[in-house]
Amino acid sequence: MIRAALIALALLTGPALAHRLNVFAWIDGGEVVVEAKFASGARPRVGMVRVYDGADALIRTMGVDENGSARFPLEGAGQGLRIEVDAGDGHEDYWILTPDDIARQTGG
Template identity: 40%
Template sequence: MKNLPRICCLALLSLLLVAGTALAHKVNLFAYVEGGTVYTESYFPDGSRVGGGKVQVYDGQDSMLLEGTTDQEGLFSFPVPKIDDLTIVIEAGMGHKNSFRLNRAELEGGR
């Protein structure tokens, strides 16, 4: 029982270290449709923008429809390529990757 506080502290420290590592590889991606165009915004947890990030767009059958690169503000836009469920993937280098799903109804509503 004497070691219980020490074990608890070590366990808590281990969890904090793992959580910090997980956040280090996180990138945020948001997308919306307006006027027949899909707009994306990508940034890191600290608020800095993903400049030069690789963007790929897939349809509901996982076929790649298009790809491009974010600008220095982390922005990328494209005309709606297909009325289908779309998955947008951002790769920001060094293991930073995330995806965002737009469903068919959102694409139809954003025309």
């Protein structure tokens, strides 16, 4: 009985994990690069990116491109950034760039 319940649970969670959205962000020159991918490796073709500063104020919104990516200028990131991506249907995740991450990646 327990074995059947565990198998059923595994079958139910498998499809959910396949649609898990993963978000990555890093600094490239003077820009922040955001990349979103589903666990399957597929990239969302539509989605909204919201960027919050270190005080949790929304400072920028934009869509992802056809590759599930977005770029924006680094300015305003002194206290760090929280970057959220919403690809719809409950597929959301975020990435945090701390002030230390930003300093390390910009050589400052």
